[in-house]
Amino acid sequence: PTAQPPAAVADALSALARRLMAQELPIHAAEALRIGIARAPDADLRARLSIELAAALLDGDRPEDARQALAQLPMSSIPDSLRSQRIAIQAELLRRSGELEAAADMMRHAQTPDALTLSQILAARQDWAGAAQALWRHISISLPPAPAPLEPSHGDLLVRLAAFASLAGQESMLATLRRDFGPRMRASPQASDFTTMTGPETPRS
Secondary structure, eight states, rough: OOOOOOHHHHHHHHHHHHHHHHTTTTTHHHHHHHHHHHHSHHHHHHHHHHHHHHHHHTTTTOOHHHHHHHHSSSSGSHHHHHHHHHHHHHHHHHHTTTHHHHHHHHHHTTTSSOOHHHHHHHHTHHHHHHHHHHHHHHHHHHHTTTTSSOOOOEEEEEEEHHHHHHTOOOOOHHHHHHHHHHHHHHSSTTHHHHHHOOOOOOOOO
């Protein structure tokens, strides 16, 4: 059989890593990505796989290894399309090390900030209003429009958003969540938690 080009091999290993991440096997994904980085024939592909490696290591609760992966990938060496992902991982590393102000500043000054990461950072600082606004931006982009069903992970995000809005005293956001997502959350495993946070739906007259 004809040998696959190095770029095709690297892409296949990246796809394998994504499947392993979906199965909650981030350390196995990291090993596949390390092999992919070694096989990658050009700097841009190595940079993309290195970003994926740092994310997998972070997800596998290996922040020091993730930090080392990023250290080998200076900002000046990566394409513009990957810079926001690198910044998001760096900010999450800062958050986990307790450097909340630095993490928040990094995300605020990012050209295209990762709204989910920013919401986690602001929540750690107990900036509930900021966390709610950031998570709302993420949800508005990432959740499928009605009538598409919601995944369990979507329900988790909506409950988290409702909690942030409640802590921030944002009644208007709670009312919007109740109106826009209450019916779609009825079949969700998080339905009870969502109703507790947002209040019961108002019957239509």
